Amino acid sequence: MNARQRSNGRSRRRAARIYALVLRLYPRAHRQAFADQMLQAFGDHYRDAVETACQHAVMFWLGVVADAGRSLAREHQAAVRERVVSMRKGVVMGWAVGLPTTAIVIGLALFLAHSPAGAAVQQPMPGDSVGRALLSLALFVLTLGLYAALAGAIVRFARSMLQSGHRPGWVRLGLVLGGTFGVYVVMANALATFLPSPDAAGNPNRFLLLTLPLLLAGVAGMIGGYRSGRIRMGVGAGLLTGVLGVLVDQASQVLMIVLVWLAIQHHVGPAGIAGEYQRFIQQAGHAPDLGTYVSFEYLQDGFGLPITFSLITLTLEGLCAALGGWVGASQRDLDRAEHPTAGSAVPPVPAGRPVRFLLGALALAPLVWIATVELNAVGGAHRLLGLGDVGNSLVNQAFGLWLLGLLVALAFVLVSARFTPVQAEATLASG
Amino acid sequence: MKTDEPLIPLTPAVFYILLALAGGDKHGYEIMKRVKQDSAGQIKMGTGTLYGSIKRMLADGLIAEAGERPDPALDDERRRYYRLTNLGRRAFTAELQRYAQVVALAEQRRLLPGLSLEAGQ
Numbered sequence A: 001m002n003a004r005q006r007s008n009g010r011s012r013r014r015a016a017r018i019y020a021l022v023l024r025l026y027p028r029a030h031r032q033a034f035a036d037q038m039l040q041a042f043g044d045h046y047r048d049a050v051e052t053a054c055q056h057a058v059m060f061w062l063g064v065v066a067d068a069g070r071s072l073a074r075e076h077q078a079a080v081r082e083r084v085v086s087m088r089k090g091v092v093m094g095w096a097v098g099l100p101t102t103a104i105v106i107g108l109a110l111f112l113a114h115s116p117a118g119a120a121v122q123q124p125m126p127g128d129s130v131g132r133a134l135l136s137l138a139l140f141v142l143t144l145g146l147y148a149a150l151a152g153a154i155v156r157f158a159r160s161m162l163q164s165g166h167r168p169g170w171v172r173l174g175l176v177l178g179g180t181f182g183v184y185v186v187m188a189n190a191l192a193t194f195l196p197s198p199d200a201a202g203n204p205n206r207f208l209l210l211t212l213p214l215l216l217a218g219v220a221g222m223i224g225g226y227r228s229g230r231i232r233m234g235v236g237a238g239l240l241t242g243v244l245g246v247l248v249d250q251a252s253q254v255l256m257i258v259l260v261w262l263a264i265q266h267h268v269g270p271a272g273i274a275g276e277y278q279r280f281i282q283q284a285g286h287a288p289d290l291g292t293y294v295s296f297e298y299l300q301d302g303f304g305l306p307i308t309f310s311l312i313t314l315t316l317e318g319l320c321a322a323l324g325g326w327v328g329a330s331q332r333d334l335d336r337a338e339h340p341t342a343g344s345a346v347p348p349v350p351a352g353r354p355v356r357f358l359l360g361a362l363a364l365a366p367l368v369w370i371a372t373v374e375l376n377a378v379g380g381a382h383r384l385l386g387l388g389d390v391g392n393s394l395v396n397q398a399f400g401l402w403l404l405g406l407l408v409a410l411a412f413v414l415v416s417a418r419f420t421p422v423q424a425e426a427t428l429a430s431g
Numbered sequence B: 001m002k003t004d005e006p007l008i009p010l011t012p013a014v015f016y017i018l019l020a021l022a023g024g025d026k027h028g029y030e031i032m033k034r035v036k037q038d039s040a041g042q043i044k045m046g047t048g049t050l051y052g053s054i055k056r057m058l059a060d061g062l063i064a065e066a067g068e069r070p071d072p073a074l075d076d077e078r079r080r081y082y083r084l085t086n087l088g089r090r091a092f093t094a095e096l097q098r099y100a101q102v103v104a105l106a107e108q109r110r111l112l113p114g115l116s117l118e119a120g121q
Helices: A003-023 A028-052 A057-113 A116-120 A129-163 A169-194 A204-228 A231-265 A272-282 A290-299 A304-338 A353-381 A387-394 A397-416 A421-430 B012-022 B028-038 B047-060 B086-108
Strands: B063-065 B081-084
Touching: A003 A028, A003 A057, A028 A057, A028 B028, A028 B047, A057 B047, A169 A204, A169 A231, A204 A231, A204 A304, A204 A353, A204 A397, A231 A304, A353 A387, A353 A397, A387 A397, B012 B028, B012 B047, B012 B063, B012 B081, B012 B086, B028 B047, B047 B063, B081 B086
Parallel strands: none
Antiparallel strands: B063 B081
């Protein structure tokens, strides 16, 4: 190796080091994919241009700088565009995951505020009536904003699913089951408004209103998870069911209030909602502390109670839907393992499963009932029921009526979801 | 990331890279040299521009990394070779046909006096 070759080798290595620094300016993904190749091509280019063709190094570097300037701008532009696209996907997922999580936190916080634990830590609320009214308005707007955001997230989620080519079976499922629950709550609200309200302990409607949305969300999640094999599809179906039910519930309550408003104003109409609102209006002389405020200004005013109740319900529905989606998707995996020929389509449902589904629901029903009455007692009377009270509630005729309502709802689920072996085969064939 | 732009018409850089690879698998610097040669020096591609184009063409499925090296014994094993994909070949052919149609049209309208397709063949 002569002196000229040694000199060339040194200058080439120096040039490569400088170009390696230039490469650091490229976006990371581009660098990781091509930096080694670019460095090698640069070395070849330098050798041919400067060492062999004797191009002046300054001219060579001018060309390199011009090329690097152009390509750096273009690669960073492409990287930003890519980040924006992935950010959009992230935003959709963020909405789908973050909002239910936010709802869970707020729901639990409100639930705790309304529980014995919340009552124990109540502190006097500072401020005058204007301040309380502003806070009330802020809470109302916040709650409505949460609803709007959640609805927006679900719409975006649905749109992204539809655009990604997935069959929108879970949308139909959510609409059917949510509509079913909606019809039920309209009837229940109408009965509660226009008919004398029976005692809470003997009123199966009250418990069905507590139970059904959770149940339907869980079942919708399970079927959605089973049909798609994805838990998030199940969550989508369950949440759509819940949101639709809640929206119909809210709308029907507002409608009922409007219908009985005259009666409320004139202190007549001892029935259901009208009577309750009349009692709320007549509440006076309460201490201006936070607990009273939450109870009477927010939780129990015309909009606050249904909104808060719906928020808590939606939160729990999200959990039930996720659990159902997980069970459904897992079951699908098991069924697919038994029927490998099904491929990516919905595997055939074993013949006995719908019957087992109903029997399982019947077996779990007492537990669901107990959980419901306990929740109801904690939310309403701020106390847990003892074993004796729970036992008595299980022999109450309300339990029988509730069980009947539950079975009717489950039967409707089986029909509307077409969760039968024959229909599943048809789905397999058409899918 | 797959680009959204329609493949035809091809940009000059993409066209000349496809033209270079139509003659066989090549690594980056070989492509650079061939492009400069084929375009009679009109397209001078630096390393940055070349690998930016390669990245987009890989994403669009016009080219792919070649599985086999033309001569593994004589070459640096760190080099990556690229080849035309079926899509790349179809796009290249379609672009050539488009050029041919444009030239034929120009000739038909006598926009290119003294130049004919036959003369060029």
